[in-house]
Amino acid sequence: MMITRMNRSFRALSAGAALSILLAAAPNAFAETPKDTLVEGFAFDDILSMDPAEAYELSAAEITGNTYSLLVRLDIKDTSKIQGDLAESWSVSDDHLTYTFKLKPGLKFASGNPITADDVAYSFERVVKLDKSPAFILTQFGLTGDNVTEKAKATDPNTFVFTVDKPYAPSFVLNCLTATVAEVVDKKLVQQHVKPATPTADYKYDNDFGNSWLKTGFAGSGPFKLREWRANEAVVLERNENFYGDKPKLTRVIYRFMKESSAQRLALENGDIDIARNLSPTDLAAVEKNAQLASTSAPKGTIYYISLNQKNPNLAKPEVQQAFKYLIDYDAIGKTLIKGIGEIHQTFEPKGLLGALDENPFKLDVAKAKELLAKAGLPDGFSVTMDARSIEPDTGIATTIQQTLGQAGIKVEIIPGDGKQKLTKYRARNHDIYYGQWGNDYWDPHSNADTFTNNPDNSDAGTNKTLAWRNTWTTPELDKETKAALFEIDTAKRTAMYQDIQKKYLEASPFIFLYQQTEVAGYRKDVKDFKLGPSFDTNFVWPISK
Amino acid sequence: MSTVERKMEVRPKKGRTAPILMGVLRFLVVAITTYLGLLAVTFFIGRVIPIDPALAIAGDHAPAQVIERLRREMHLDQPLYQQFYFYLVSALTGDFGTSVLTTNPVMDDIRRVFPATMELATVGTIIGAVFGVPFGVLAAVRRNNLIDQVVRVIGLVGYSVPVFWLAMISLLIFYAELRWVAYPGRIDIAYEYTFTPITGFYLLDSAMQGQWDVFWDVFRHIILPASLLGYLSLAYISRMTRSFMLNELGQEYIVAARAKGLSETRVIWGHALRSAAVPLITVIALSYASLLEGSVLTEIVFSWPGIGFYITSSLRNADMNAVLGGTIVIGTVFIGINLLSDLLYRTLDPRTRRK
DSSP, X not given: OHHHHHHHHHHHHHHHHHHHHHHHHSOOOOOOOOTTEEEEEEOOTTOOOOOTTTOOSHHHHHHHHHHOBOSEEEOTTSTTOEEESSEEEEEEOTTSOEEEEEEOTTOBXXXXXXXXXXXXXXXXXXXXXXXXXXXXXXXXXXXOTTTHHHHEEEEETTEEEEEOSSOXXXXXXXXXXXXXXXXXXOHHHXXXXXXXXXXXXXXXXXXXXXXXXXTTOOOOOSSEXXXXXXXXXXXXXEEOTTOSSOOOSOSEEEEEEOOOHHHHHHHHHTTSOSEEOOOOHHHHHHHHHOTTEEEEEEEEEEEEEEEEOTTSTTTTSHHHHHHHHTSSOHHHIIIIITTTTEEEOOSSSOTTSTTOOOOOOOOOOHHHHHHHHHHTTOTTOOEEEEEEESSTTHHHHHHHHHHHHHTTTOEEEEEEEOHHHHHHHHHTTOOSEEEEEEEOSSSSHHHHHHHHXXXXXXXXXXXXXXXXXXXXXXXXXXXXXXHHHHTOOSHHHHHHHHHHHHHHHHHSOSEEEEEEEEEEEEEETTOBSOOOOSSGGGOOOTTOBO | OHHHHHHHHOOOOSOSSOHXXXXXXXXXXXXXXXXXHHHHHHHHHHHHSSOOHHHHHHXXXXXXXXXXHHXXXXXXXXXXXXXXXXXXXXXXXXXXXXXTTTOSBHHHHHHHHHHHHXXXXXXXXXXXXXXXXXXXXXXXXXXXXXXHHHHHHHHHHHHHSOHHHHHHHHIIIIIIISOOSOOSSSSOHHHHTTOOOSSXXXXXXXXXXXXXXXXXXXHHHHHHXXXXXXXXXHHHHHHHHXXXXXXXXXXXXXXXXXXXXXXXXXXXXXXXXXXXXXXXXXXXXXXXXXXXXXXXXXXXXXXXXXXXXXXXXXXXXXXXXXXXXXXXXXXXXXXXXXXHHXXXXXXXXXXXXXX
């Protein structure tokens, strides 16, 4: 009797379980992304602000690059050339100090307000006065809060005049103006959202130039407008009907936050996203094998390197630095760990930039390295630590390097950690060896040349904390050459100067460059005209259709 | 679990003079101490982490003067005790400041993300209780029999397998292979811009508005992570139910009931389970609280925009305002549910009030 009863209960229970499973299974029509909407899976956890005067992160650059206009842009087909965006034409005075831009007539912001030279001047003014992280790209031309309204001003509604403090190479000035920090904001709209601020010693102005609103707001004129950014959830772009150029074919683009490569691949395979942006070599290989999917790639301006802190006496020896360059198995790293996502590259200017040097003279050569170590008085090697982020492929590469260094007796202890933690230590110059990455700040060779050579004050309190400073290394000769290249007007000569600096760097420097990042993306085959751009702010979504 | 087992032994020593009031008072003391401890631990962990928050915000390329200015704005240039003071004052006044990551006031963020976690934990607990209680009863009745062994194995797996691993495997099976469920997030993009939430509980909101297609979509999103959480609490609930039931089934009144000729069903489900229900409420409430705070990994794997996800992203970005706010809210809920279940237990079970 009892058994029957219990069986009945148990039957009811199993029926319930089965029913709930059936319920979940019933309609197999799982959602595909709508035809007029593009969905990208993207790890954009670096975004901190969408205000062009403040945004300085790679993912933010991609979004503002699609939603804001600039005076001039890089020609993405040939990045050594500049083309007009808002500007119809421009001229440089004979003394190379004054740049005059004529705006295209009849342009409008997404809000419907007309775009005038006054908006451009205001955009420059707020960048300089707010003085956030990327402001130096403009202030390096001698702009200060006191002189900006005079040095960057509208002389009539269609003419913007920009005056620099020294006769820089025009290619340098124009390249800097293609950076996201020079994006033009809608003055009228921004001023409706300005908040009062209390002037302090650090900040002399009585308002915030709309910064707190623009962190998540939008006042641009690009092909898309920013509808919403929810940190680590989604970025939603909508077509800007007031855009002056070819209007995007899609009405909406959604970047959906997805951190993991495997999750992105799953969602891509199932049609829940159209594009997967952060694929590991393994997942990329799987995507390439899938008939419904395709992949694309482009070299990016990010280079990976190890640097030797000169505070460590062993690492300060030139022979040791040279030995390190022969103790890395570039071939093995290229063939496995960075397959499809990077390319061996041994100089500091990434391929695609003016003056990039495509020379990779170093190969793993333990015997030669041992000779060099013996010459340095360290025939048995030494012990040292290396800081590396605990993410792939960094960990794998660090381990490989540890192993090959070991072959010459250099015992490396890898200290793993979070990226921001490593950075804190690096900026305090507390490392021995640092394994990390560097992306140029703006599309000009000066950006990297400067950070890798310039170190005017090598004390711990030094104010110019470049990468040369972080590694306690000074190279006044090369720095002088870098500065000279800034004023070389002949582009061919300027190119040769940067190449010369890099050659000297290959010979003697405590930096060992490993590879340049290749950005990859997997996409569904129904996505048309999707290309990755040469820089992080040129991954344009407006040509795409489905 | 240890909390519950200990509670089983606790017998108030005072007489009938307002034992509930005494309980509340004692609890308040414990709660306040826990609170202060929570604040101190959060604060010092935030300082021990070798990440410079100003640097984290400014980024790798920021000039030194920008970082210096940020450091001043964030009071990082002041002595530690003063920083702790700022921290305490803001926390105790309920002002958690602005999140660096989202640029919103932290409380606004939490108001937005917390319902997502609550909805997930609620559905998870319902699943856990609906299956866990009967499983536990059956296991007790069929002690050492096949059902008992099966329930024990289910529980063991629930205890010993890491939740993120289970989450990934279940995604692989039910999403990647079988395509029964949706992924990722709470709701499909097709609805994200046509559906307006009211309470923040999407299942409830869509049902209230009669948008059954949205309801179905939300259901397809929540069912897998909720089942997973439900499974975890099922393991716990069924084990506790089993031991409560075994305890009850050995009591004299059960023998008496059987002797009276009551049917076995009534004896088990009507008498024994009813008596076991009181401690079970505590078990279920505690399990609910632990799902609220313990769903972090599940939320990450399922891209579930809840509080666990929020705190994790904040931590990664050294966004200490958000971490503090999130921790305090979760702490409050945990302490609150503990208090409630404790009170319920005292009110419902007369034995705890007996001398």
